[in-house]
């Protein structure tokens with residue numbers, strides 16, 4: 001392999017290829033590679049033509065004049081168009097056979113079940129939109145939603161969209177401090193929450209967190225509280241009102257506001273690698289078209305499908321593929337409130353069996369947890385209703401992909417590994433299940449209208465199998481429009497490095513077939529003796545060892561090599577940690593990648609520090625590996641005890 005220390009090297013060679021099954025391809029919207037390529041070419045050469053065809057499938061109160069106006073880095077889509085997102089998710093279906101089908105199937109962690117048909121959901125959204133109006137929450141106002149994954153989260157989001165209020169969902173696992181920061185940045189005037197929510201059998205005191213966040217005064221003047229867990233809470237006179245009480249004062253008539261295509265839909269905060277969270281702003285028309293067409297083509301979604309995206313509504317995946325994407329397509333979306341291992345590690349499989357789920361969309365971190373908990377939990381259940389599997393959130397290790405395909409998909413479900421970001425709003429690089437052969441670990445090829453490239457530091461596209469930075473050339477409909485109240489940061493962060501090209505922050509390579517392999521965040525790239533190595537490949541090599549469940553690799557400053565490789569490894573249930581195994585793992589990486597990538601140190605860990613959305617926090621591991629005390633921001637950490645355990649000396 002040629003060494004060029006400006007580029008990221010890529011050593012992982014995954015040769016397995018899975019062709020779409022004939023049976024699946026025959027029924028799919030996109031049936032073969034040639035059809036994909038034809039449509040893709042059109043979408044790049046004539047984006048206006050492609051996207052207006054997609055947009056015409058939706059309902060507009062006023063047709064757009066112009067598809068795109070691009071004054072880099074600012075894009076406007078469907079200019080002059082007026083529409084309403086909630087009308088596209090609800091009203092649009094009420095004149096069809098869909099009015100009486102389930103829009104939302106929901107299960108609470110304690111086991112309650114609810115079904116809302118399109119007609120019922122429409123009514124609830126209209127009523128709650130009237131509650132918002134009654135509380136002087138109008139068009140353009142910002143509203144924080146701090147709710148668990150219950151139907152009311154979708155109702156609240158859709159109600160905001162109906163009147164043109166801008167929602168900002170804050171993940172229910174975040175603390176009072178995080179809520180306060182987001183209120184402050186967004187200038188929200190209202191907040192929607194619940195008394196509490198269920199998590200691993202306990203109650204998360206949502207309202208109490210809100211009270212703490214609002215202490216001392218903020219811009220929030222009204223708090224609407226949904227009664228979920230019936231835990232005791234304080235209601236602040238003049239500020240707090242009950243959701244169910246408010247409903248008594250309103251009727252169910254609420255026509256959808258005709259909103260400009262570029263009207264702000266939501267702000268979603270995402271942690272930057274350093275410091276202050278960024279308020280990613282999405283708008284109405286382009287976002288709708290993006291999530292509508294990705295849900296349609298990537299999941300090849302059908303009227304009779306029950307679609308389960310396991311993400312919390314607090315993440316962009318929950319916005320685009322729990323709520324808006326499936327409903328815009330008139331599908332049935334399944335929502336689950338709780339943890340995957342409550343009361344036992346087979347909760348997901350039980351849900352799939354009982355509800356006959358057809359499409360499952362989850363994260364690699366969850367898949368690795370299932371592997372660790374053992375196959376016996378899966379084997380107890382009939383998963384034959386599944387016809388398609390998806391993953392998102394991180395590079396999926398080929399071994400985890402194979403496990404998912406075999407044990408969950410019964411070797412007959414296509415697996416779509418979908419690459420995208422909070423900023424992109426919708427899926428960007430992905431297999432289309434009837435058309436694109438998959439390779440475990442690769443997100444494969446770009447979605448329609450998306451023009452990604454892997455470039456060197458000068459912005460020049462690199463050759464096949466050479467690593468570099470992943471960029472997107474030009475705008476796409478569901479792209480972020482700015483960072484809320486920080487346009488300078490928007491320009492600098494995403495558009496300053498390569499003119500008119502969006503910088504994703506990820507490293508990647510393209511193989512000889514043009515397939516994209518994401519090697520991780522650029523910030524995580526190691527530099528070992530002049531070799532720039534992506535962490536995900538070394539991690540995948542470790543995970544391919546039979547005894548390993550999960551691995552995180554970081555660099556530690558090293559006088560000789562610049563950085564040395566430190567691997568934190570979680571073993572499968574029942575495997576003993578031993579020094580021999582450490583040696584074996586080092587050799588295993590040597591065989592799979594090469595001597596250069598062999599970890600200098602292997603540390604066994606009971607668990608790895610993760611964000612609440614399941615991303616490994618390599619930044620913290622880096623500090624631990626170099627013996628420093630963890631000093632950076634840990635507010636997004638899921639389980640604090642993990643850190644203390646990691647910092648304790650071994651043996």
Ligand code: WT7
Nearest residue numbers: 317392393394395417418419420421422506518
């Ligand atoms: C980052 C975005 C987009 C929904 C959830 C995460 C990583 C995401 C993949 C994938 C490899 C992936 C990237 C990306 N990522 N999907 N299929 N393969 N990496 O949203 O929190 O904004 O994170 O997640 O590093 O930049 P997010």
